[in-house]
Amino acid sequence: MGFEFNEKVIDHFENPRNVGELEDADIVETVGSPVCGDMLTLYIKLKDGKVNDVKFKTFGCGAAIATSSLFTELIKGKTIEEALKVTSDVVVDVIGGLPEKKVHCSLLAPDAFKQAIEKYKEKQ
Amino acid sequence: MGFEFNEKVIDHFENPRNVGELEDADIVETVGSPVCGDMLTLYIKLKDGKVNDVKFKTFGCGAAIATSSLFTELIKGKTIEEALKVTSDVVVDVIGGLPEKKVHCSLLAPDAFKQAIEKYKEKQ
Amino acid sequence: MTSEIDRIYLDNSATTAVDRKVINAMLPFFDVKYGNASSLHSFGKEATDALESSRRKVATAVGAMPKEVYFTAGGTESNNIALQGVMLKNKSRGNHIITSSIEHPAVLETCEFLETIGFEVTYLPVDKMGIVSLDDLDGAMTDKTVLVSIMHANNEVGTIQPIREIGALSHEHGALFHTDAVQSFGKIPIDVEYNNIDLLSISGHKVHGPKGIGALYVREGTPIQPIIYGGGHERGLRSSTENIPGIVGFGKACELISTHLDKDIISMTKLRDSLIKEILDSVPKTKLNGHPTKRLCNNVNISFEAVEGEALVLSLDRTGIAASTGSACSSKNFTASHVLLSMKIPDIMALGSLRFSLSRYNTQDEISYILDKIPPMVQRLRDMSSLWKEE
Amino acid sequence: MTSEIDRIYLDNSATTAVDRKVINAMLPFFDVKYGNASSLHSFGKEATDALESSRRKVATAVGAMPKEVYFTAGGTESNNIALQGVMLKNKSRGNHIITSSIEHPAVLETCEFLETIGFEVTYLPVDKMGIVSLDDLDGAMTDKTVLVSIMHANNEVGTIQPIREIGALSHEHGALFHTDAVQSFGKIPIDVEYNNIDLLSISGHKVHGPKGIGALYVREGTPIQPIIYGGGHERGLRSSTENIPGIVGFGKACELISTHLDKDIISMTKLRDSLIKEILDSVPKTKLNGHPTKRLCNNVNISFEAVEGEALVLSLDRTGIAASTGSACSSKNFTASHVLLSMKIPDIMALGSLRFSLSRYNTQDEISYILDKIPPMVQRLRDMSSLWKEE
Ligand SMILES: Cc1ncc(COP(=O)(O)O)c(C=O)c1O
Numbered sequence A, B: 001m002g003f004e005f006n007e008k009v010i011d012h013f014e015n016p017r018n019v020g021e022l023e024d025a026d027i028v029e030t031v032g033s034p035v036c037g038d039m040l041t042l043y044i045k046l047k048d049g050k051v052n053d054v055k056f057k058t059f060g061c062g063a064a065i066a067t068s069s070l071f072t073e074l075i076k077g078k079t080i081e082e083a084l085k086v087t088s089d090v091v092v093d094v095i096g097g098l099p100e101k102k103v104h105c106s107l108l109a110p111d112a113f114k115q116a117i118e119k120y121k122e123k124q
Numbered sequence C, D: 001m002t003s004e005i006d007r008i009y010l011d012n013s014a015t016t017a018v019d020r021k022v023i024n025a026m027l028p029f030f031d032v033k034y035g036n037a038s039s040l041h042s043f044g045k046e047a048t049d050a051l052e053s054s055r056r057k058v059a060t061a062v063g064a065m066p067k068e069v070y071f072t073a074g075g076t077e078s079n080n081i082a083l084q085g086v087m088l089k090n091k092s093r094g095n096h097i098i099t100s101s102i103e104h105p106a107v108l109e110t111c112e113f114l115e116t117i118g119f120e121v122t123y124l125p126v127d128k129m130g131i132v133s134l135d136d137l138d139g140a141m142t143d144k145t146v147l148v149s150i151m152h153a154n155n156e157v158g159t160i161q162p163i164r165e166i167g168a169l170s171h172e173h174g175a176l177f178h179t180d181a182v183q184s185f186g187k188i189p190i191d192v193e194y195n196n197i198d199l200l201s202i203s204g205h206k207v208h209g210p211k212g213i214g215a216l217y218v219r220e221g222t223p224i225q226p227i228i229y230g231g232g233h234e235r236g237l238r239s240s241t242e243n244i245p246g247i248v249g250f251g252k253a254c255e256l257i258s259t260h261l262d263k264d265i266i267s268m269t270k271l272r273d274s275l276i277k278e279i280l281d282s283v284p285k286t287k288l289n290g291h292p293t294k295r296l297c298n299n300v301n302i303s304f305e306a307v308e309g310e311a312l313v314l315s316l317d318r319t320g321i322a323a324s325t326g327s328a329c330s331s332k333n334f335t336a337s338h339v340l341l342s343m344k345i346p347d348i349m350a351l352g353s354l355r356f357s358l359s360r361y362n363t364q365d366e367i368s369y370i371l372d373k374i375p376p377m378v379q380r381l382r383d384m385s386s387l388w389k390e391e
């Protein structure tokens, strides 16, 4: 074993971007649960069909935190459609790879975003 | 493992006493067999109810050779009755002990002698 | 990350550094006295002498006779021989084994294997502190019970079982008593007679000995069969050319235990208690797992609410501190440890467990360094945790 | 007896000296990089990196993929996992195993154990040179045959089996092929693909690696189950904290084999042939056991009529020469070796067998010294032997 994280993962773990809550979020979406070992809440503010602001809070391992952080960075400012294209594969790719056992962690944030947008659209 | 022989055993192995055959032996007795792993032939010359001369040849391990040698030394000059008291226990004792797995080797010479005397007495 | 030299190692329940004295004892057996103990010549004799001298040292350390000590390749193999070897050999006596739900996988998985081939296993529950109840044990006994296997001390939470009483109760019912002492050995005095033990597993690498060597104590006369067959080494119970350097190292480690244990216990207990107290005092919503006093002198296991344990271990690793979430094995899974769940620790706490395990080499300075680092580290993770709610 | 430094070691089939380069490779893993490979922190990473790098070295040395290599505690355990693990796992396919009558006890005793639990074993005979007949093998095959286990080279007489053909024939009949390569590894090039091998056992201490470590090659996809249960190490086939120093040492030993084998074979063959020729020439009533050419490059096994082998080994030991009567294990018995008896060597010769087994460290000077000693030594024992008849 031993942590097999590259420098970029470690950077996002140690200096996560966009941590926190958004008071005036349009959507707040939580995926995962403590029983599964990780749980993410995404706070999203939309404007003109774009992700105007996004913040996250993650209970989870280093990879869960780092990929949450990178995801928020990647989608911020993007249109919803563009943001939906930031799948877990993209996240893993941009972060420079994850150990096999940790790849599933990168699903957390894209899943939360997708779910959030679906719910948001339903409500509209 | 490793050989666990004391100096006296080694001495009798390296410098065995009374090795050889007796041309004019009164009794020649063989015990053991190649299949068992050791085989001893004892050549005995009796005189006035005493062991006048004795020689041996042994096919066998170090302990078999050493105890054969010591046995001949112990019985030489003794009366038949005294010589019969030189049992394997005595041999092991006088030689200063043998590893457990080698104790059975000390039976060879006393057995041969006892058998020889029995046969000799029958013949008389 | 700090350089190698600066690292602080607090994962001694996973494995330990080999003591310098142990290494020195081993070295000649690699390339000078390298004989096979089954050989007749002088190299064989050197090997045999070393083997039997080490056996005496191991025996002394647990109060056994040398001939009751069998060398194995580690704690896992010792446990497997004890369980499989006793159950298979005593089929005619019964098919029931009693163990606990918080055993190491080397016992639990072996029990599950035994179940697949027709044996019956009772897994006793534990209380919130991780202790097996003697009443439960008594109630589980049947006339088919051949073996009771309860660990001496738990590898994750350090809870110590009342093994002397468990042994006595087992014997009352005519069952044999095995204890996995891999974690307690070198941290608690062990005497197989006093503690009513029939079979006992220990492992070299947990006590500053080498990896890949262990021992199984088997009380004289206990019916048991091997699981590995071959040249008949270790009086037929464990065939294979004896690992003489490993055995010599383990023997030396046992000798060090026999001479130093009392002193080691005092110093480790002091560090343990200061770590526990200071962390609980300085970090809110934090709970000690396991028993406050019936506890290994080197075990600290604390749950931090709303923090995921692995993230904490990573943070610590980044500052050069080696710790664990629990056992080395269960670190591989994402679900909470079976030990903490058996103790009814809620998930939110169970997933936030951190284990520090000390050795006789740890110092107060190291502990102070760690105590400085922990509170801000936990706070940082909580600040970004979706489960954390400041009050 | 001569002093330690003067001893000549010619018992390398029993065990070998650990190469200095191997020791140096191992050392840091005792007290610097001493982590548990299952741990998450940097110590764990060092251990895992070393583990996987060693696995690649072992794999390279036998032409396998790294993931097909499983570390064990030695040759005996490798053989046991191969035989027990395959037979137990494939019960539904059949219950028949074919082996030879000259296997190491680690195979023979395991087969006997398997017989006690309902498996059927065919023990193929060998010819006077110790070779298994392909026709016999073909004839023994049934539709219940799951596994063929034939050793690559014999530990006592050094005879090399036609394993490539044996493997091919096994596969034709849908059986798996295991070979015990403990003695051949490091003396014959091995390629699991070329040689049609599904499972292969090797051991560290026979190739200047440490004792207590071995490996089992298992072709990808081969159905097999463990015999030791626990934390799921080695992808579930062999649980227990990995013996990192041992594994690193074994890896290094394999690397040395990969680079040096050709050279080593040439030098050992030269010494072997001079030993054999000179002894046969200078001592009458003396016979080479095993095959003259299909023979391990390091094996000399000669029977001296009317001389008991152990007495000869003792005489040699007294002059500082370490040799053996045959295998280290069977040295314990008084009856002739099962290998020589299977080869129909008469008792009087079988009991007088002496094995010299070389390593890459032996020199021509050592051989010359031995050649000086042997003739008078044999003569002395013959002069006192009750079986010796001068012609
Ligand atoms: C309680 C307990 N039992 C058994 C073992 C297994 O020991 P080993 O790794 O030596 O096989 C361990 C550690 O891994 C342990 O902590």
Ligand SMILES: Cc1ncc(COP(=O)(O)O)c(C=O)c1O
Binding pocket: C239, C240, C241, C242, D013, D073, D074, D075, D076, D077, D079, D104, D106, D151, D153, D154, D155, D180, D182, D183, D203, D204, D205, D214
């Ligand atoms: C042919 C053969 N197989 C298996 C073994 C067993 O190996 P180990 O001693 O490493 O268990 C040996 C040597 O002892 C051997 O010579």
